[in-house]
Amino acid sequence: MTNQLNQVLLRQEIQVGANLDAWLANGGGAGLQNALEAPEAIVKTIEAADLRGMGGAGFPTFRKWQFVMAEQAEDKYLICNGNEDEPGTFKDRLLLEKTPHQIIEGALITALATGVNHLILYINPHQNKAVEAARQAVAQWHVHPLFTAVAEALGRPLTLRVFLSSGLYIGGEETAAISSIEGGFPFPKQKPPYPAQHGIHGQPTLINNVETLAHVTHIVNHGPEWYHDLGVGQAHGTKIYSLSGDVLRPGVYELPMGTSLRDLVFEYGGGMLAGKEFKAVFTGGPSNTLLTKEDLDVALDWDSVRARRSRLGTGAMIVISVGTGIVKRVTEYIDFFADSSCGQCPPCKIGTRQISKVLRKIDTGRGRRAELDHLYNLGKLLPGSGRCALVDGAVTVLNSSLDKFMAEYEAHLIDR
């Protein structure tokens, strides 16, 4: 093991649930005080910390904020995205349940930085404990002087509320979340216009993941240098992983950014389940790419993982062992995407079903080389063909599996 466990967001002492007094007694509120004293410094601090979005795309947080700051409007919205419905991702519900105040404080700091004045905790209704903790936490902030201080600093009415999402996977996509909050079915919308220009009720809207906002609180409290030092080597801060699959100790781990995949799986995760041999990991969840044995020493940070043609995504890590059929597993994931497609875009609606059909044929030993070529072509044709990135995610996992495990696909063919 090369790293020390350096927990910030999951530190035991701040797991106080909805108790705001306990949060404030354990160092909470200090980031917000700093933000109130120097709101103009916040964006620079977040930029210097190199914070990136933890909801999947890893987009620089400060830049996303600047898009909303550039818009003139009386009302601006922040959606704190806690929809979390993708298989293998289960970190945000834990944060909401155990430490909702660090997320709300992050949202209030974001308000001071960007001028957003309507803060919405958008939570999956299936996560009952997270919803309950968030509701109780919000009620306490409403009557706290710090909340009033933020409203006064903004000079506009400040609202903070919990909104229950549809609980559907597609509801986590940014424009689908907006549709939901406006009262409709979570249909993603065509972009542009982007949410920063035309979001909820046509107003500028920022959307950040639950974990992203939690990091904001600690960065503004302790500063970017402190955040840098948490990471390994050139990497900054920490990252929460949802570790699952064939490991001895699946669970939620917060580790220094830059921890190796090997340490995550074999040290923190306790290694492989008895008698099993590591085969691969679905990195960043099923809408992402695979890393294999050759990648075990990769540092888990945005750039190192990208250099392996993969992505950190949400930090979901689904480990599979030798004996797990890649074709079968990818078929299951494609089925999830096909079932989750909202159906607005024919290439997504029909394409994901078609991929699933062909994969199943190959997996059950009825496929031919021409069908493998068909999969390959669909993998080239479909990216970018939908209104949202659901179809891209489905194709990413397909393409990655073809790239890394072509021999296994070929072994299933009748005419191999």
Ligand SMILES: Cc1cc2nc3c(=O)[nH]c(=O)nc-3n(C[C@H](O)[C@H](O)[C@H](O)COP(=O)(O)O)c2cc1C
């Ligand atoms: C189909 C689909 C589902 C998504 N679900 C979630 C989700 O549950 N939570 C989330 O934070 N982001 C989700 N995203 C990404 C969001 O659209 C958005 O990029 C993210 O919330 C931005 O936050 P960040 O910049 O802090 O990462 C999803 C994207 C797609 C295409």
Ligand code: SF4
């Ligand atoms: S790409 Fe798929 S999920 Fe996204 S809007 Fe189109 S049909 Fe709906």
